[in-house]
Amino acid sequence: MNALDIQGLRLRLPGTARPVLDGVDLAVGPGETVALVGESGSGKTLTSRTALGLLPPGAETSGTVLVDGEDVLTTDGRRLRALRSGRAAMIFQDPRAAINPLRRIGDFLTESVRLAGGASAADADRRAAELLDAVGLGPELMRRYPGQLSGGMLQRVMIAAALMGDPVLLLADEPTTALDVTSQAEVVALLGRLRERFGTGLLFVTHDLGLAAAISDRVYVMYAGRIAEHGPAADLFEHPRHPYTAALLAATPALDATPGRLSAIDGQPPDLRRELTGCAFAERCAYATDLCREEAPEIRRGAACHHPLEGSRTDG
Template structure:
């Protein structure tokens, strides 16, 4: 579906983050937006900065991190927010679904207590009854009401992930951040979770930033996909644009390394080498050492962003 014509609920502009004792920034000029009712996926290898970008939207930056640029969530500037403003942001405006629900749900509490705990302590208080809201969301995520009286160990992994999604939706947030929420699930439960997130996005008109390393999952749920490498978004476009004509060699390499039913055995092309070491400075394009299309200029300077209609890529206009 097309992106809504409304003010973004998340706007990140040239976000840079430097951690102590590291030679290069872990985030280097990240820019993206998420509109109300829109899903944007962040895709890339482990260590590319996807989770850091999402956590930064909640003000959850590592100790000692130096940041520049700006993050705006529903009109609230995050990087300059006070502790009180951040508490309000996290309890009312934006929520996160973490990768492992078992690690984010207290095993000693019943599910009903877990879902209503944040609502009971929120400042300012929720206007709706927390237990009634928990019942409503259990129905929305296709969980029976009886789970409210159960403990986490009584539920399957897929049911726990639905509980985690319900917990994130408790405050009716304008922005939902989903950090690889399907990684620990089997294929069938993955598909159910993706369908559930898409349905909830439309029902509650929530902006969704979906983090994954799987391009196919991103294509199934997203209006736009942002491909991230070494702390930088190297390409942005719709799933159709990225799959039909990737502009950046890294995007093309990811697609070539993705299994397909129509490919014969041995047709996968792995990406050689590995991402740059955070302790090693990078000159020029960070992907150049692994890129089959590199030239001398790639080793000396960062390629400029090249817009093509609604498609953006930080590379020269090279069809690979």
Template sequence: MTIPEKTPTLEVQGYRLRLPGTARPVLAGVDLTVGAAETVALVGESGSGKSLTSRSALGLLPPGAVTEGTLRVAGDDVLTMTPGQLRKLRTRTAAMVFQDPRAAVNPLRRLGDFLTESLRLNDGRSDREAEQRAVEMLDAVGLPASVLGRYPGQVSGGMLQRVMIAAALMGDPALILADEPTTALDVSSQAEVVALLDDLQQRFGTGLLFVTHDLGLAAAISDRVYVMYAGRIVETGQAEALFERPRHPYSAALLAATPRLDAPGGRLAAIEGRPPSLREELTGCPFAPRCPVATFECTQQEPALLPVEGEPGRLAACHHSDRTGEVLAHG
């Protein structure tokens, strides 16, 4: 799908999402963009709101969800779409690669039926046209056409995730949402899938939002990074600069807790405490109870996401963004 050159494939502005029975919004004013032919990583601990943000881009909202703000894919606001428009969005404009490929397919159906179904039912393609497209996409992900005749249980996890990526490309989408796409795979398959996504993104010029809790993977694949905590973006910037010098204590703590081959021996650093419960109202900075450099100001006033002086494109939501080195030293 082609969109105007300067139109982001994904544009989220002031996006808030609240669920029944929660004391605070699950997503609290998220701002995020993914440009055409750009790979953006969204990182954070489990429960931070990463997956809910990515699923919202397809209009996949939990029951009872109440939303505010705008969420545009290829220039169209997802939150105002009709059911018919949402079906078109999910089959042509955007696609998702889920973390567990076996949960996304019917084990009793051949993979060829899975790959071609959308084109046959939603695009009106003939069986031959849909199969030809499937063969092209399988070739793009390094799989032979014979995979069309196999069942999910007859291929490895790594091969099945490649099939999922081929399925995501079938409609020539402007945006791919990869939600923890390597979690269910072994280490060698993880590396293959990450390299494949990177290669395909460059070849097809597709915008890619890569959701992960693994900062090593984020560093390997992304152009820009958003760090999320308690439903908020707490830091964003170019991947290389953010990983070299994080400006939010949470980003620094995540990096300190990431296994590294060149790290000294002993136990890995850990982030003390736990993420805030959705049953708790928040006062001040959400990370303050776990932050080793927090002050009284942090417990009383929530910091805004503001530009970092001297670093274009870099934003951080921290009253003490110049003290992140202390967090690394603490770890």
């Protein structure tokens, strides 16, 4: 059973002419790291939040979002709260915005376990101390306040808090964006070690393709609320088949690149206030034809494209 299995997810918001998420299929296996990449506004964060039932006001959904076999979109509030405190957890972008600055670190770590009633105060404290040690921090931090810790230390606390309920699924929403380069590398390495140690499935949301290549087993590329391409990380970055994926890679800075201006993708993503006909990327794609503008492509060999780029990939 997959840690996360999303099938045919559509999500529409009030005031939009088309779905914000339009037929998303995505899976994360046990102990697997899957990266979800794309431009800002492509729907990455919204997709990850549906796994916890964190939907915007007025959202209308269809499809299935299974976390450890349970459909988040149809479960009741009680079971959803239990899922959030146990089987699934999220690491947010900015740890300082996610932790109450007036409460001690120990109280923050143990709150969800104590409210769920699954452990005594002593057991919750013991578990918190063990996880602080697992993320490279000492148990003495239990009595400190968030303002006494650096950003990197707070993100480690966030990871420890996410692991308190032994989740089968960990959702990381750009967890290194607010950190310096050294702290970013430490957090990425830590997530990899913890995934191996605890066997937790990890969905890593990022706009950083280099980071996605370094941390993930598989990658999904999202554009305008749709999956444009997916496949094993090494194959997808070595042989991109969708023009959008290739364009993103061309726009990514590289140390060995020829000096000069970075490549850019002309145009803008489709406006949510307008209906979308055909391929979402057609207006920005150099390979687009009338077929692309009239008919939305299905995913074949990992790419949703009528005119995929040549490559050696054979994934489905």
